[in-house]
Amino acid sequence: xxxxxxxxxxxxxxxxxCGLIIWHVVHWHSTGMYxxxxxxxxxxxxxxxxxxxxxxxxxxGAALGFLMQKITDLFGYEVREIQxxxxxxxxxxx
Amino acid sequence: xxTLSAIGxxxxxxxxxxxxxxxxIVSGFVGVGGxxxxxxxxxxxxxxxxxxxxxxxxxxxGNSIIGTLRHRxxxxxxxxLGILMVVGTICGIEVGVRVLNLTRNIxxxxxxxxxxSICMLLIIGVYTFWETRQRKTKLDDMLRRKEELxxxxxxxxxxxxxxxINIPPMIHFAKSRVTISLWLILAVxxxxxxxxxxxxxxxxxxxxxxxxxxxxLPSFMAVGxxxxxxxxxxxxxxxxxxxxxxxxxxAAFIMILGSCAGIQFGVLATRYLRGIAMRYVLASTILxxxxxxxxxxxxxxxxSAITWLQTGVVxxxxxxxxxxxxxxxxxFTMAVRYRTGKHIPIWVKSLVAKEx
Numbered sequence: 197x198x199x200x201x202x203x204x205x206x207x208x209x210x211x212x213x214c215g216l217i218i219w220h221v222v223h224w225h226s227t228g229m230y231x232x233x234x235x236x237x238x239x240x241x242x243x244x245x246x247x248x249x250x251x252x253x254x255x256x257g258a259a260l261g262f263l264m265q266k267i268t269d270l271f272g273y274e275v276r277e278i279q280x281x282x283x284x285x286x287x288x289x290x
Numbered sequence: 291x292x293t294l295s296a297i298g299x300x301x302x303x304x305x306x307x308x309x310x311x312x313x314x315i316v317s318g319f320v321g322v323g324g325x326x327x328x329x330x331x332x333x334x335x336x337x338x339x340x341x342x343x344x345x346x347x348x349x350x351x352g353n354s355i356i357g358t359l360r361h362r363x364x365x366x367x368x369x370x371l372g373i374l375m376v377v378g379t380i381c382g383i384e385v386g387v388r389v390l391n392l393t394r395n396i397x398x399x400x401x402x403x404x405x406x407s408i409c410m411l412l413i414i415g416v417y418t419f420w421e422t423r424q425r426k427t428k429l430d431d432m433l434r435r436k437e438e439l440x441x442x443x444x445x446x447x448x449x450x451x452x453x454x455i456n457i458p459p460m461i462h463f464a465k466s467r468v469t470i471s472l473w474l475i476l477a478v479x480x481x482x483x484x485x486x487x488x489x490x491x492x493x494x495x496x497x498x499x500x501x502x503x504x505x506x507l508p509s510f511m512a513v514g515x516x517x518x519x520x521x522x523x524x525x526x527x528x529x530x531x532x533x534x535x536x537x538x539x540x541a542a543f544i545m546i547l548g549s550c551a552g553i554q555f556g557v558l559a560t561r562y563l564r565g566i567a568m569r570y571v572l573a574s575t576i577l578x579x580x581x582x583x584x585x586x587x588x589x590x591x592x593x594s595a596i597t598w599l600q601t602g603v604v605x606x607x608x609x610x611x612x613x614x615x616x617x618x619x620x621x622f623t624m625a626v627r628y629r630t631g632k633h634i635p636i637w638v639k640s641l642v643a644k645e646x
Contacts, residue, residue: 249539261357
């Protein structure tokens with residue numbers, strides 16, 4: 197399978213994941229679930245809110261990060277490592 | 291328009307997406323979390339201050355993960371160093387916050403702490419600007435003599451002296467080719483954390499220059515390593531603020547949809563530019579933060595609300611963000627022109643990378 201075809205499959209799969217997360221967040225916002233979560237804090241159930249907020253950011257960040265990587269792969273944009281130490285050993289690094 | 295019922299405000303959804311995009315560009319290129327820009331902007335938009343801090347910290351968690359994934363691809367992250375630094379930083383931030391509370395309790399006014407912080411930020415900003423300027427002058431002279439520019443190199447003036455301090459255990463970081471005492475790493479993380487805790491920012495604008503000048507990392511590796519360690523320090527802040535009920539998760543979510551594109555641009559721009567270009571933008575970023583802190587200081591000193599001060603805060607916040615964005619996009623455009631063989635001014639040539 198070619199690299200771009202592989203990237204296209206990854207993009208499709210990650211788009212579905214991101215879409216589901218977006219649908220979930222919009223749904224919970226519109227049903228007032230997030231406002232209700234505030235009321236959990238004084239009831240000693242704050243850890244659920246903490247886990248949810250942190251989990252959402254971690255999952256969404258990872259999903260969007262990988263999606264962006266795969267989109268650039270799909271476009272054929274090659275991301276190579278930067279040569280940080282090319283100039284080491286010359287007189288110009290002092 | 292969306293309604294954020296928890297704080298009772300209505301806000302334009304596209305404005306939040308644009309903010310995420312703009313601050314994401316700065317964050318990806320300079321390696322800062324972006325809280326020092328995002329927090330005041332959210333306050334200007336009507337968020338209560340504690341909600342602005344909590345929401346921007348939560349957004350930074352997701353934003354830094356996206357940035358870390360891309361920086362990792364570019365080989366810009368030294369994970370081992372990042373993890374060790376974060377231990378010192380989190381302890382430092384905690385101490386900084388406690389020192390701030392203690393100084394308030396013993397009657398030492400906020401303005402004293404803020405003045406000290408401004409002086410320290412000013413020193414870091416001016417040193418970064420001065421060092422970068424010197425390096426650029428050297429490169430410009432070579433260009434005028436029609437000499438080939440050397441590859442990008444790290445700034446080693448202070449770090450080489452510190453690396454000679456032999457306090458065991460000495461740790462070798464293969465990725466960044468640095469051997470340095472563990473205690474020095476923890477101390478740098480701790481001190482920058484204290485300063486960050488005192489000023490009330492995430493620490494990126496202090497940490498990046500520390501990694502470049504004190505630890506001796508190449509500029510873009512400092513950017514990537516800092517973004518990586520920000521995940522942990524921001525997550526710590528996110529947990530604390532969520533427990534206090536200071537997070538509007540829906541706003542953080544909207545902003546991350548914008549920043550996922552912005553941060554890609556910021557990170558990928560590092561492939562096209564030299565380390566000194568980043569250090570110029572970093573120095574400007576620090577000086578914008580200094581200006582913001584000075585306005586905060588005036589606000590504390592003056593007892594009544596001053597109209598020009600409010601205008602000043604808006605001008606510095608949006609103007610600063612605009613200036614930094616224009617610098618990054620402008621430099622990137624010049625770099626692309628240079629690579630495609632088009633003419634660019636001679637003074638820009640020393641800022642752009644030929645190939646990466």
